[in-house]
Amino acid sequence: MAEEVKSPAPPPPPEGEKKPAAEERAAPTSAAPAKPAAPAKPVGPVPVPWTSPLVEKYRSQYGSGLDAQTYLGQNYLTVDRSLIPDILRLLRDEEQFDYCVDITAVHYPKREKQFDVLWILYSFPRNERVRVKTQIADGASLRSSVSIWPTANWLEREVYDMFGIQFDGHPDLKRILLPDGWKGHPLRKDYGILQQDKEWVQINLGIESGQ
Amino acid sequence: MSARANDSTKDVSSLSNLDLETPEKTYLDSNELIINMGPQHPATHGVLRVILKLDGEKVLGTECVIGYLHRGVEKIAENRTYTMFNPYVDRMDYVAAVSNGLGYCEAVEKLMNVEAPARAKYIRVILTELNRIASHQLWLGTHALDIGAMTPLFYTFRDREEILKIFEKYCGARLTTHAFRIGGCQYETYAGFEKDVKNVLTFFAPKIDEYEALLTTNRIWLERTKNVGVISGADCVALGVTGPVLRASGVQWDLRKAQPYAAYSEFDFEIPIGTNGDTYDRYLVRMAEMRQSLRIIEQAVNGIPEGPIMGKVPKVIKPPVGEIYHSIEAPKGELGYFIVSDGSTQPYRLRVRPPSFVNLQALDIMVRGLLVADVVAVIGTLDIVLGEVDR
Numbered sequence: 001m002a003e004e005v006k007s008p009a010p011p012p013p014p015e016g017e018k019k020p021a022a023e024e025r026a027a028p029t030s031a032a033p034a035k036p037a038a039p040a041k042p043v044g045p046v047p048v049p050w051t052s053p054l055v056e057k058y059r060s061q062y063g064s065g066l067d068a069q070t071y072l073g074q075n076y077l078t079v080d081r082s083l084i085p086d087i088l089r090l091l092r093d094e095e096q097f098d099y100c101v102d103i104t105a106v107h108y109p110k111r112e113k114q115f116d117v118l119w120i121l122y123s124f125p126r127n128e129r130v131r132v133k134t135q136i137a138d139g140a141s142l143r144s145s146v147s148i149w150p151t152a153n154w155l156e157r158e159v160y161d162m163f164g165i166q167f168d169g170h171p172d173l174k175r176i177l178l179p180d181g182w183k184g185h186p187l188r189k190d191y192g193i194l195q196q197d198k199e200w201v202q203i204n205l206g207i208e209s210g211q
Numbered sequence: 212m213s214a215r216a217n218d219s220t221k222d223v224s225s226l227s228n229l230d231l232e233t234p235e236k237t238y239l240d241s242n243e244l245i246i247n248m249g250p251q252h253p254a255t256h257g258v259l260r261v262i263l264k265l266d267g268e269k270v271l272g273t274e275c276v277i278g279y280l281h282r283g284v285e286k287i288a289e290n291r292t293y294t295m296f297n298p299y300v301d302r303m304d305y306v307a308a309v310s311n312g313l314g315y316c317e318a319v320e321k322l323m324n325v326e327a328p329a330r331a332k333y334i335r336v337i338l339t340e341l342n343r344i345a346s347h348q349l350w351l352g353t354h355a356l357d358i359g360a361m362t363p364l365f366y367t368f369r370d371r372e373e374i375l376k377i378f379e380k381y382c383g384a385r386l387t388t389h390a391f392r393i394g395g396c397q398y399e400t401y402a403g404f405e406k407d408v409k410n411v412l413t414f415f416a417p418k419i420d421e422y423e424a425l426l427t428t429n430r431i432w433l434e435r436t437k438n439v440g441v442i443s444g445a446d447c448v449a450l451g452v453t454g455p456v457l458r459a460s461g462v463q464w465d466l467r468k469a470q471p472y473a474a475y476s477e478f479d480f481e482i483p484i485g486t487n488g489d490t491y492d493r494y495l496v497r498m499a500e501m502r503q504s505l506r507i508i509e510q511a512v513n514g515i516p517e518g519p520i521m522g523k524v525p526k527v528i529k530p531p532v533g534e535i536y537h538s539i540e541a542p543k544g545e546l547g548y549f550i551v552s553d554g555s556t557q558p559y560r561l562r563v564r565p566p567s568f569v570n571l572q573a574l575d576i577m578v579r580g581l582l583v584a585d586v587v588a589v590i591g592t593l594d595i596v597l598g599e600v601d602r
Contacts, residue, residue, distance in 0.1 A: 151451030
């Protein structure tokens with residue numbers, strides 16, 4: 001799939017380049033045990049640095065607060081939380097990333113900054129995608145991007161609903177898929193799938209289990 | 212019909228800020244009315260609840276209440292292996308299950324750095340495009356029924372059967388097909404598959420003309436759809452609206468062309484677009500898309516290569532540590548999967564980017580200033596499936 005491979009040549013992965021997020025994963029990082037003749041290589045491809053005029057420009061502007069990598073031909077920027085509304089606005093205004101495809105989060109309970117929050121962006125003029133990623137601690141909040149892309153409204157509500165991440169400046173931050181009285185945020189890793197039986201199903205539906 | 216004139220005060224940033232507390236000044240100075248449409252309402256195509264704020268018949272604002280069909284698909288994914296999760300994706304957009312499966316399988320394949328063989332890709336394209344036609348037919352039948360035209364529903368359900376029969380013969384299921392596997396297809400085509408598909412091609416072209424004869428120049432249909440639910444291309448982009456709704460607003464963008472997947476780069480087809488972005492244009496765009504799908508199927512079925520249908524994937528699916536976003540052009544718009552692998556047999560995180568969910572957000576801006584009856588038309592024209600909105 002010829003996606004957004006612009007400048008980098010992905011195949012030769014420099015050894016030792018590791019995605020920072022991967023190190024703290026709950027499961028062992030040594031991917032799969034050596035399997036005979038399996039096409040899924042035990043180590044697999046690794047992210048390589050992504051260099052492009054876009055990255056150079058923002059790196060000179062923001063310095064170490066920004067890191068750019070490519071994995072399997074897909075580019076992503078890892079940025080410091082403090083840059084978050086600004087860099088998104090710049091990407092839309094200056095780099096034509098006019099379509100916010102998705103906003104989502106990933107929970108790593110063992111990490112100090114527990115959440116990765118991601119913006120998947122697409123540019124119609126450039127036909128190119130980029131992911132912007134930031135790490136935040138539990139209880140910390142992010143600035144809302146509803147003023148940049150109105151579509152962020154429901155997407156941020158869903159992230160709040162599922163992960164409990166607050167977005168400051170959101171016009172109406174409340175649960176979207178779950179009922180208002182729901183306890184907890186289900187897509188956190190510490191939310192067991194049987195928890196809802198005790199806290200919702202038994203109380204509200206009067207049955208033993210929803211499983 | 213003068214109430215149809217679009218409010219120039221529309222503002223995309225004011226979405227879901229429906230203020231139910233403070234009354235607005237209304238015509239005749241009476242208080243505005245707040246009513247619930249749904250969740251048990253036949254025209255909401257499932258369990259969608261729309262809170263309408265009305266001045267008489269005129270809609271001042273709406274708020275969608277969703278989640279009645281929430282099953283926690285993303286949480287389920289974290290507790291299933293990649294293979295076990297495959298059938299679950301069919302239950303999201305259950306009228307286009309094949310598309311869901313295609314997106315999921317391709318995303319996992321990409322994450323594993325494997326590719327399906329050419330024959331499997333062709334089978335995938337044929338089934339996915341058949342499913343697109345089936346999905347559009349279901350949309351047409353129910354949308355027309357909502358607006359008051361009853362006959363198209365019978366026509367489309369009658370003809371959709373021919374497609375479902377092919378699915379049934381191919382994999383045993385009609386709706387939640389689970390047609391594809393990670394790495395290719397599970398089943399080789401049955402004897403007579405190509406003949407059946409070619410029959411559908413000759414059978415369908417005149418049927419689409421038949422639907423058009425019922426509606427395209429029908430006076431009532433024109434009155435109910437022209438200039439109803441207008442949305443501009445710029446607003447679509449700002450709201451992340453994709454699929455036929457975006458294209459009817461004049462943006463010529465289709466992932467099958469923009470970032471081709473499966474075997475789409477090998478086929479010749481066009482992206483139909485509209486100009487006004489109203490309900491009528493969306494109708495025309497979907498009708499044209501069905502014809503384009505027939506074109507793609509014809510090329511695919513005539514050029515289907517021989518060879519294996521399953522790529523070299525291990526029995527136990529264990530993608531290396533990493534993450535991937537892959538999206539396809541589902542009948543409703545951009546359907547994306549974002550998968551984070553920690554190197555185990557289960558996804559560490561699986562996010563579905565559902566087109567219906569994002570498109571539904573545009574309902575508010577599309578219906579402001581219209582009449583209550585038009586809300587029904589606009590919900591129909593957005594072509595949402597609540598299984599996918601709520602997941």
